[in-house]
Amino acid sequence: ASVIEEVANRLFAIGLHFNDVPETWDSFVGWQASQTKEPNMWKEAEGLYRAALLLAPSYLDMIKLGRSLGFQGMYPEAAAEYGRLFDSEPILEPGSTPAKFNAGLRRQKPELYLAYLEWGVAAQLTAAKSQDAEMYLRADTIFANLVRTPDPAAKVFWQAKLRQIQNLMSQGKYRDAGLLMRDIERNNTDLGAPAGLQAEFKKLKDEIGKKDLNPQAPRQSSSPEPAKAPKEGSPKEGGK
Numbered sequence: 001a002s003v004i005e006e007v008a009n010r011l012f013a014i015g016l017h018f019n020d021v022p023e024t025w026d027s028f029v030g031w032q033a034s035q036t037k038e039p040n041m042w043k044e045a046e047g048l049y050r051a052a053l054l055l056a057p058s059y060l061d062m063i064k065l066g067r068s069l070g071f072q073g074m075y076p077e078a079a080a081e082y083g084r085l086f087d088s089e090p091i092l093e094p095g096s097t098p099a100k101f102n103a104g105l106r107r108q109k110p111e112l113y114l115a116y117l118e119w120g121v122a123a124q125l126t127a128a129k130s131q132d133a134e135m136y137l138r139a140d141t142i143f144a145n146l147v148r149t150p151d152p153a154a155k156v157f158w159q160a161k162l163r164q165i166q167n168l169m170s171q172g173k174y175r176d177a178g179l180l181m182r183d184i185e186r187n188n189t190d191l192g193a194p195a196g197l198q199a200e201f202k203k204l205k206d207e208i209g210k211k212d213l214n215p216q217a218p219r220q221s222s223s224p225e226p227a228k229a230p231k232e233g234s235p236k237e238g239g240k
Helices: 002-018 040-055 059-071 075-088 103-108 111-130 133-147 155-170 174-187 198-211
Strands: none
Touching: 002 040, 002 059, 040 059, 059 075, 059 111, 075 111, 103 111, 111 133, 111 155, 133 155, 155 174, 155 198, 174 198
């Protein structure tokens, strides 16, 4: 398994190089599948990660498998793999309300935190294409967990906040999206700067301005309803 994993990692890295993925970011989050010029290396890596996992369990191989699928634009498959990953690696404290991250696990396996964001993005992109209500709810839940404790200096925080608002827009919840955007603007003058997402936030803000035409109109609630976690054992995502 270790030999197969080593070859898979090399192919994955070659895929990053030949597709001009920025060296500072090896995640498919923010990557457009249309940008991919040479998908074959990631396809080969995918097959090898699957082969390695048949021989020995590895949370790192599960993460790389999910990323290989994500870079290929295979978001439903990626979401399913991440679902299986977090069934075996419970990144959230069991029974915590609101949900809290397992601090010990994050220290031991820090790669899981970015993988959790990738799970949310894979679910979001799947839902945007298929209008799958369960996938929308999955993405809502993950992004809400990631932004519950603001960390304006962290890339993952801004990636999650951007996609949280995008996910609401995709569902037609324009007023809720506008509420979140105005809320984050109050304490952050340069939205998304730590993650280089200023242009994306500006575009999203302009879209909200066109949709949320009357932001002062009465709302049914003062804040978006918190997403409820989908039922455990979801066949589409391998569980939690």
